[in-house]
Amino acid sequence: MGNKTDKEGAMVTLEGGGEPLLSVRNLKVHFPMDEGRVRAVDGVSFDVQPGQVVGIVGESGCGKSVTMKAILRIVEPPGRIVEGQIMYHSRASGEAGTSKVRGTIDLVGLAPNGKEMRDIRGAEIALIPQEPMAAFSPVHTVGNQVIEAIRLHRDLSKSAARQLAVDTFRDVGISMPEQRIDSYSWQMSGGLRQRAMIAMALAANPRLLIADEPTTAIDVTTQAQILRLLRKLRFEYNSAIIFITHDLGVIAQMADYVVVMYLGKVMAQGPVDDLFHNPLHPYTQALLRSIPSVQSAPRVKLPTISGSIPHAFNRPKGCPFHPRCTSFMPGVCDRDEPELKAVDGRQLVSCFLFRDTPEVANGQA
Amino acid sequence: MLRFIMQRVLLMPVLLVVFSVIVFALVQAPPGDFLTSYAATLASSGSSIGETELQALRQTYGLDKPIYVQYLYWMGNLLRGDLGLSLEYQRPNAELIGERLVLTLALAAFSFIFTWIIAIPAGILSARHQHGPIDYFFTFFNYIGVAIPNFMLALILMWLGFSVLGISVTGLFSPEFEQAPWNLARVADLMKHMWLPAIVIGISGTARLTRVMRANLLDELNKLYVVTARAKGMSEWKLVLKYPVRLAINPLISTIGWYLPQLFSGSLIVATVMNLPNIGPLLLRSLISQDMYLAGSLLLIYAFLTIIGTLLSDILLALADPRIRMRG
Ligand SMILES: Nc1ncnc2c1ncn2[C@@H]1O[C@H](COP(=O)(O)OP(=O)(O)OP(=O)(O)O)[C@@H](O)[C@H]1O
Ligand code: SF4
Ligand SMILES: [Mg+2]
Numbered sequence: 142m143g144n145k146t147d148k149e150g151a152m153v154t155l156e157g158g159g160e161p162l163l164s165v166r167n168l169k170v171h172f173p174m175d176e177g178r179v180r181a182v183d184g185v186s187f188d189v190q191p192g193q194v195v196g197i198v199g200e201s202g203c204g205k206s207v208t209m210k211a212i213l214r215i216v217e218p219p220g221r222i223v224e225g226q227i228m229y230h231s232r233a234s235g236e237a238g239t240s241k242v243r244g245t246i247d248l249v250g251l252a253p254n255g256k257e258m259r260d261i262r263g264a265e266i267a268l269i270p271q272e273p274m275a276a277f278s279p280v281h282t283v284g285n286q287v288i289e290a291i292r293l294h295r296d297l298s299k300s301a302a303r304q305l306a307v308d309t310f311r312d313v314g315i316s317m318p319e320q321r322i323d324s325y326s327w328q329m330s331g332g333l334r335q336r337a338m339i340a341m342a343l344a345a346n347p348r349l350l351i352a353d354e355p356t357t358a359i360d361v362t363t364q365a366q367i368l369r370l371l372r373k374l375r376f377e378y379n380s381a382i383i384f385i386t387h388d389l390g391v392i393a394q395m396a397d398y399v400v401v402m403y404l405g406k407v408m409a410q411g412p413v414d415d416l417f418h419n420p421l422h423p424y425t426q427a428l429l430r431s432i433p434s435v436q437s438a439p440r441v442k443l444p445t446i447s448g449s450i451p452h453a454f455n456r457p458k459g460c461p462f463h464p465r466c467t468s469f470m471p472g473v474c475d476r477d478e479p480e481l482k483a484v485d486g487r488q489l490v491s492c493f494l495f496r497d498t499p500e501v502a503n504g505q506a
Numbered sequence: 507m508l509r510f511i512m513q514r515v516l517l518m519p520v521l522l523v524v525f526s527v528i529v530f531a532l533v534q535a536p537p538g539d540f541l542t543s544y545a546a547t548l549a550s551s552g553s554s555i556g557e558t559e560l561q562a563l564r565q566t567y568g569l570d571k572p573i574y575v576q577y578l579y580w581m582g583n584l585l586r587g588d589l590g591l592s593l594e595y596q597r598p599n600a601e602l603i604g605e606r607l608v609l610t611l612a613l614a615a616f617s618f619i620f621t622w623i624i625a626i627p628a629g630i631l632s633a634r635h636q637h638g639p640i641d642y643f644f645t646f647f648n649y650i651g652v653a654i655p656n657f658m659l660a661l662i663l664m665w666l667g668f669s670v671l672g673i674s675v676t677g678l679f680s681p682e683f684e685q686a687p688w689n690l691a692r693v694a695d696l697m698k699h700m701w702l703p704a705i706v707i708g709i710s711g712t713a714r715l716t717r718v719m720r721a722n723l724l725d726e727l728n729k730l731y732v733v734t735a736r737a738k739g740m741s742e743w744k745l746v747l748k749y750p751v752r753l754a755i756n757p758l759i760s761t762i763g764w765y766l767p768q769l770f771s772g773s774l775i776v777a778t779v780m781n782l783p784n785i786g787p788l789l790l791r792s793l794i795s796q797d798m799y800l801a802g803s804l805l806l807i808y809a810f811l812t813i814i815g816t817l818l819s820d821i822l823l824a825l826a827d828p829r830i831r832m833r834g
Contacts, residue, residue, distance in 0.1 A: 215736050254742045263739035270737075275730040278749045280756070280827055290738045325828055341738075 160230050160245075161188035162349055162381050163212070163266075168225035168249075170204070170211045180456060181207040181220065183405035186481060189349060194375060194382045196396030196413070198389060198428070200450055204405040205385045209351050212383075213262055214253040222249055231265060264294035267342035269352040273334035277326035284322035287341045294345040309340040312377070314370060332363035339370065343378055350375075350382045356391070368395060389428065393417060401425050404451065404461040407481055411488030422490045423468045460493065468494055507824060507831055514817050525809040526584070526802075530577045533798045533805065539569050540593045540796045547795075567593060580799060584806075590799035594792070599803045602788065607807065609678060609696075610784040611766070613773075616700050617708035618765045625712045629719025630751060636724060644716060651713025657775040660706045664780065667702075675702050676781040703780050707773045719754060726750035752826075760823045763815030767808060 170182035182204040189195050197205050210216045212227055227248040251258040270276040277283055284306055291302040303322070310318035313336040326334050335355060342350055352371065356364040368391065375382055384395050392399055393413065400410040401424060409422035420426045451457055457464055459475040466474065473493050481491045541560050548555050564570045568579060583590050589599035632644045667675040677684070683695040726732070727750050735745040774786035785804065792801040824831040 210733075213737055215733060259739040259741060261739070262737055268734070268737040270730055270734055272730055276734045278731045278735075278753070279829055280752060281749075286735075289740070293739050325832075327829060328832075338734075341734075 162191045162230055163189040164228040166226040168211060169223045170207050170216055170220055171223050172220045180405050185407050187400045187410055189381050189383060192379055192381050193398060194384055194396045196392040196399045197385045198392055199402035203402045205402060206353055209353055213266060213268060214248060214258050263290055264345045265347055266349045267347035269338055269342045269355045271354045271357060273338040276338055279327055282323050283326055283337050287344055290341050291344045306344060309344050313340045331359040335359055335367055346378060348380050350380050352382060353385045404456055406461055409488060409490045415487045421484055421488055422492050423466050424462050518813055521813055526806055529802055529805040533801045534573055543796045589803040592797055592800040594795045594797040599800050606783055606785050606788055613704055613784060614765050616704035620704050621708040621712045621715055625715035626719055628716045630723060632720040633723035648713040648716050651709050656706050656710055657779045659709060660776050660779045678782055703782055706776055722754035723750055726754045756827050759826050760819045762822055763819030766815040767812040
């Protein structure tokens with residue numbers, strides 16, 4: 142297993158000091174299509190600390206879901222990780238848990254359907270997909286699918302796994318879990334289905350939960366309940382969460398740390414308070430400007446900023462945001478690509494308006 | 507579920523009565539009756555039959571009575587379990603139909619098994635390796651299977667069997683077993699002959715089913731529940747077989763019941779070419795000679811098999827798909 146921890150240790154870790162649970166470095170996922178190469182993810186880097194909630198925002202099509210699929214190594218063909226590292230720091234030995242992996246592993250180096258990756262998938266890193274209706278098989282009971290998830294990673298008898306599934310159902314606030322576990326997903330309401338989905342993701346007690354827009358398909362009241370549930374479970378299960386959403390209000394409620402993506406790249410990242418109260422990057426500023434106040438309008442969807450998102454095939458040369466940027470500097474922004482740099486010690490920003498801060502080493506190659 | 511089956515079973519006699527009226531009307535529809543065509547046959551072979559004799563025969567068979575009387579007479583016999591007498595063969599219809607029906611059903615079962623055993627795995631492999639060599643390989647054979655008329659295939663195979671292997675592959679029995687009573691040796695002989703016609707009859711269905719399975723599975727493979735299963739850490743083959751394959755097969759289950767009636771009528775040319783002693787040729791013959799009670803009985807059995815087939819499809823689909831079972 143890869144032991145690149147020492148080298149990676151030089152990376153800027155702005156959150157705490159401990160070793161991150163997950164380090165994504167310069168990740169590139171491309172889709173070679175007949176029409177051309179779609180650079181869905183084009184050099185993304187961020188860290189997730191143990192127990193941290195990292196929110197990922199960005200307009201539709203900026204590569205959020207593809208990044209998550211890459212982490213789970215389930216990018217569908219012809220998509221391929223062409224570059225980068227996904228360092229996963231597994232549970233320290235001795236720590237209670239069911240982990241079969243030890244040490245720091247570069248997930249990019251694993252075979253996507255090999256045993257090692259499958260031991261991580263579901264057990265260490267679990268996914269809560271966007272649409273719980275379509276995410277369960279309609280011809281298998283929900284219990285069948287949850288119990289299966291448990292037994293894939295834990296050496297439990299059927300009845301013990303069933304008991305665990307019932308307990309987890311109760312944890313996520315499903316009433317009458319003994320009965321509900323034998324129903325089909327289409328017999329449940331939207332909120333119930335999403336709870337069942339969360340239960341399935343939590344059942345193997347993962348250390349990292351990836352929630353890809355977990356509340357878009359359900360009504361507002363239920364959304365609020367689900368968010369409350371996720372906040373509560375985060376402490377009970379002590380898992381880190383990557384939370385993807387279009388909704389800046391949800392980010393403000395949920396996240397400790399925010400990553401702002403644009404056209405397959407990270408534009409800015411930093412602790413939620415810094416990013417919201419002192420946005421440095423022109424794109425972050427534009428995002429925040431277009432909603433009056435995060436507090437007063439917590440349900441505002443990611444607003445459309447003036448100008449349209451360029452098509453994935455012909456991304457602009459230089460800074461991808463330059464055709465829409467109000468601070469655009471001709472001859473600079475459209476020539477070279479800015480790199481993600483630490484600015485003012487708290488945020489990382491990818492923009493030519495900011496110079497390297499020499500004190501903080503920049504890990505980006 | 508039980509209620510649903512009960513309803514359908516209770517509806518069956520009603521449907522059969524309706525069908526019997528239609529069938530009888532159809533069989534009676536062509537001008538003339540059995541004796542007209544009988545006289546015509548005699549005339550064409552040089553002999554003839556007197557008008558008085560014809561009248562006498564008409565009375566014997568009750569062909570001079572009004573149609574509804576004939577129908578009631580036929581129905582009355584049917585209810586007593588008597589399929590009547592074949593006018594042409596002068597033998598009980600039950601006897602004529604009996605063995606042929608068994609052989610037809612056996613052939614149906616064989617070609618069904620052949621079709622599914624080949625088509626489902628081929629469809630799965632094709633879909634899993636979409637646009638790969640395996641997919642192209644199956645696609646090639648599928649087009650051939652659909653394009654070649656099955657009687658042609660029968661002729662080609664018969665010719666190959668005769669010229670290369672030196673065996674005669676027509677019929678379902680070797681000559682020495684043709685008229686033999688049923689015993690193990692005869693069954694074994696039947697099995698030896700059954701596979702070829704079963705394949706010939708099943709080949710185009712296999713090709714079509716492979717295409718449908720491939721298309722269904724390709725649809726299902728893109729569904730979110732497949733991503734969920736993958737994200738759980740299931741192995742690829744296990745998850746494909748448990749989830750998308752199961753859902754891709756569901757719509758096909760409702761076609762299972764169609765095999766019975768299809769084989770009854772669809773394999774006529776193959777049956778004629780390969781000299782198969784099944785129902786098809788008998789039905790054709792009885793319709794040509796206006797052997798109305800035989801034709802009527804055959805068509806009614808056909809209707810019965812269609813109803814049974816549809817019921818079977820519905821039951822199987824309900825068993826396989828909880829959405830139908832629990833809502834229906
Ligand atoms: N299977 C695929 N084949 C080709 N291109 C793809 C595929 N999946 C994603 N892409 C492309 O990758 C880019 C990023 O897609 P992704 O689904 O990650 O966006 P997203 O940020 O999750 O958007 P949304 O907020 O709408 O979910 C898009 O331009 C999309 O067209
Ligand atoms: S690099 Fe230039 S174009 Fe890009 S965000 Fe910064 S100022 Fe705007
Ligand atoms: Mg997405």
